Amino acid sequence: MLATLAPILEGRRSQPHLLIEVLHDIQKDFGGISPEAIKVVSTELGVPLMEVYRVVKFYKAFTLVPKGKNVLTLCMGTACHVRGSNPLLELALEMLNIRAGETTPDNLFTVEAVNCVGACALAPVVIHNGVYHPHMTPAKLQELIRGLQKESQEAKDA
Ligand code: FES
Structure with missing residues (x-):
């Protein structure tokens, strides 16, 4: 793990004030901060x-x-609940065979259910990697998930 973190830690060792900056880079590059990474950062x-x-x-x-x-x-x-966010969540979880908050075993999808994201006029809202998808419908969500699955499969086949 230390070797994989080396580029992030380069030039930042023994500088505790850079903690958040370093954690942001680890989160961005690894999708999360493991207990092992926390130990390395601490040291x-x-x-x-x-x-x-x-x-x-x-x-x-x-x-x-x-x-x-x-x-x-x-x-x-x-606002999203009133406009059908529950069936959207059920659809996503059923398609991906996971529960809310979980990640698929292939690490391709994580589904999160959250409270108001501040875009009620666009309800129901689904955010994909930070991009807002307004007025989501089951058909549009199915298309989004299938498209991402297809994209991933094509990248594997290439
Ligand atoms: S309730 Fe969904 S954006 Fe506000």
Whole structure:
């Protein structure tokens, strides 16, 4: 693990004030911050282990469990609920055979159910890797998921 983190830690060792910057880079490159990575960061930056854990747990941008390549975030807030977010969530979970908050075994998808994402006029909203998909319907969601599955399969076959 240290070898894979080496490029991120390069020039940042023994600089505890760079903790968040380093964690952001690990999150971006690895999809999450493993307990092993936390230990390495603690040692290399000189930040107590508990402090690194506290920061990782505090900020929503960081996750201990790596997320899938495609993160589907379904808003379950009131406006989205009224406009059909529940059937959308059920559809996504059924298609991917996982539960909310889980990642598919091939690490291709993570499905998250969250509260209002602040775009109620666009309800129901699904966010795919940070891109908002407004006025989502079951047919559009099915198309989105199938398209991403196809894209991944084509990349594997290439
Ligand atoms: S309830 Fe979904 S964006 Fe506000």
